[in-house]
Amino acid sequence: MNPIASELNDIITQGNEHIYEMLSNVGKELFFPKGILSQGAEAKEKAHKFNATIGMATEKGRTMHLSSIMAMVKGLAPRQALTYAPSFGILPLRETWRNALYSKNPSLAGKEISIPVVTHAITHGLSVVSDMWVDPGDVIILPDKMWGNYNLIFSVRRGARIVHYSLFDDHGKFNLEAFETCLQSQSKDRQKIIVMLNFPNNPTGYTVSPGEADRIVEIMEKVAQKGTNVLAVTDDAYFGLFYEDDAIKESIFARLVGRDPRLLAIKLDGATKENFVWGLRIGFITYGGFFKGDSEKPYDALEKKTAGAVRGSISSASHLSQEIVLKSMQSETYRSEKMEKFLIMKERAQEVKRVLEDLKYQEAWDVYPFNSGYFMCLNLKTVEAEPLRVHLLEKYGVGLISLGKADLRVAFSCLEKEDVQELFDTVFQGIKDLEQ
Ligand SMILES: Cc1ncc(COP(=O)(O)O)c(C=O)c1O
Numbered sequence: 001m002n003p004i005a006s007e008l009n010d011i012i013t014q015g016n017e018h019i020y021e022m023l024s025n026v027g028k029e030l031f032f033p034k035g036i037l038s039q040g041a042e043a044k045e046k047a048h049k050f051n052a053t054i055g056m057a058t059e060k061g062r063t064m065h066l067s068s069i070m071a072m073v074k075g076l077a078p079r080q081a082l083t084y085a086p087s088f089g090i091l092p093l094r095e096t097w098r099n100a101l102y103s104k105n106p107s108l109a110g111k112e113i114s115i116p117v118v119t120h121a122i123t124h125g126l127s128v129v130s131d132m133w134v135d136p137g138d139v140i141i142l143p144d145k146m147w148g149n150y151n152l153i154f155s156v157r158r159g160a161r162i163v164h165y166s167l168f169d170d171h172g173k174f175n176l177e178a179f180e181t182c183l184q185s186q187s188k189d190r191q192k193i194i195v196m197l198n199f200p201n202n203p204t205g206y207t208v209s210p211g212e213a214d215r216i217v218e219i220m221e222k223v224a225q226k227g228t229n230v231l232a233v234t235d236d237a238y239f240g241l242f243y244e245d246d247a248i249k250e251s252i253f254a255r256l257v258g259r260d261p262r263l264l265a266i267k268l269d270g271a272t273k274e275n276f277v278w279g280l281r282i283g284f285i286t287y288g289g290f291f292k293g294d295s296e297k298p299y300d301a302l303e304k305k306t307a308g309a310v311r312g313s314i315s316s317a318s319h320l321s322q323e324i325v326l327k328s329m330q331s332e333t334y335r336s337e338k339m340e341k342f343l344i345m346k347e348r349a350q351e352v353k354r355v356l357e358d359l360k361y362q363e364a365w366d367v368y369p370f371n372s373g374y375f376m377c378l379n380l381k382t383v384e385a386e387p388l389r390v391h392l393l394e395k396y397g398v399g400l401i402s403l404g405k406a407d408l409r410v411a412f413s414c415l416e417k418e419d420v421q422e423l424f425d426t427v428f429q430g431i432k433d434l435e436q
Contacts (some may be wrong), residue, residue: 002031004031005305007182011280012077012298013298014292014299015294015298018261019302021191022081022192023305024132030312032087032311033114036054037311039053040054041236063079065082070082080323081320082319083319085317085319086316087311088307089117089182090322093325094115094117096330098170100111101113101286104240104250106254107250108257111258112258112261112296113257113267113287113292114287114300114302118322119282119284120281120282120283120317121283124281125270126149126268128285128306129285131309135158135160136160138192139194140161140162140194141164141186142162142165145377145403147203150196157194157257162195165178168368172368173369174212174305176219180267182387183220185194185432187223187228187230192231193223193230193231195220195231196234196235197232197233199251199252199372200241200373202238202375203377204376205368205375207242207372208247209248216252224259224261225323230263231264231266232253232265232266233265233266233268234251234269236251236266237273239251239273240338240342240370241342243350244372247371247372253286253288255269259290260290264375267288270282271283275325280318280324281321282318287302348417348420349376349412352412365378365379367379374412375413378408379407385407386402388427389402396426396430
């Protein structure tokens with residue numbers, strides 16, 4: 001093992017041995033190399049005559065660039081737009097995102113979390129988590145309605161075993177009983193379980209209530225207290241888009257931090273969906289654990305391992321994207337801009353609810369509970385989802401997503417409010433066509 005990795009492992013173990021136990025074999029081996037990067041950083045400080053360390057190009061002391069590129073980038077210097085960012089991400093963005101986490105999640109008050117490490121959006125963040133914390137054969141607990149890419153990220157790439165519980169009970173509430181049973185049975189005779197929590201949920205658009213969130217946390221805590229290490233990964237891709245009173249308005253991550261030595265929470269979130277910059281590919285990984293004494297050192301060690309995983313996969317996330325997201329977050333109008341978009345999305349969600357109240361649809365589908373996010377999902381009663389999807393596309397030019405046998409996902413995030421009625425009437429008509 002590399003001596004730097006072993007030093008980081010010692011620091012983590014001193015802070016909390018169970019967190020060390022939870023690392024995958026790759027995670028235990030990970031470290032942030034000192035080589036070129038640290039020599040370059042040293043030279044940046046001290047090489048006042050010639051600095052010929054880093055694989056970038058300069059001209060008269062400035063970042064070399066093509067004018068045709070910089071002509072398209074207003075408000076940023078070539079140094080900000082074009083140079084490599086650190087593998088950790090640029091510090092001002094990491095700090096700004098951390099401050100925002102505290103203000104968006106009041107239950108974090110007084111709790112210590114790591115400085116977020118920047119990833120190439122959440123998908124890459126999940127892959128980093130998968131490398132660092134998941135070994136082949138590990139169990140990942142997920143609801144039966146989930147984002148399909150978890151399968152590629154955890155099962156195909158890392159050989160984990162996804163185990164499902166049913167997301168909803170018969171009353172259209174989060175199925176606490178199924179969740180608890182699943183966790184209890186999977187934790188029996190296992191040293192570690194991984195639980196993915198995704199609210200607002202893709203594909204249903206469901207977010208739990210504060211009461212349900214409390215119970216979820218208690219159930220996880222109970223498993224941890226019985227001696228199984230629990231890694232709680234929250235995928236907060238659609239964070240903030242909570243439209244109804246019953247939805248909790250903060251990440252469940254905030255409730256999980258510091259609960260039990262055997263419970264480590266990892267928050268994955270990003271500017272991609274939250275700030276409507278999907279293609280800029282900016283995400284974050286933040287840790288919230290329980291440590292003996294000072295948490296700064298073990299968090300720092302975890303950040304270094306995480307940055308090592310970033311370095312070994314994509315080297316670093318786009319500097320240009322990081323600067324754009326940072327400048328936007330620092331702008332005076334940032335909050336009001338976000339509020340404006342939030343209200344548009346909320347109006348659409350409310351319109352979907354209003355339209356779906358029509359009793360005529362009852363014979364055709366049930367609606368899964370939704371109160372947040374970009375999506376909602378229909379459970380079809382009389383026809384299968386895939387033939388209906390193809391029919392709607394070919395006959396009416398309407399594109400939706402079929403999931404499994406009977407579920408049809410609607411991204412109302414892409415629908416104007418005025419078009420909601422027509423969309424569902426078209427789906428209804430499409431079903432009638434197929435029933436004949
Ligand atoms: C639940 C969930 N997590 C993560 C992602 C990916 O997000 P990103 O674009 O930040 O990689 C998606 C995108 O569809 C998603 O639905």
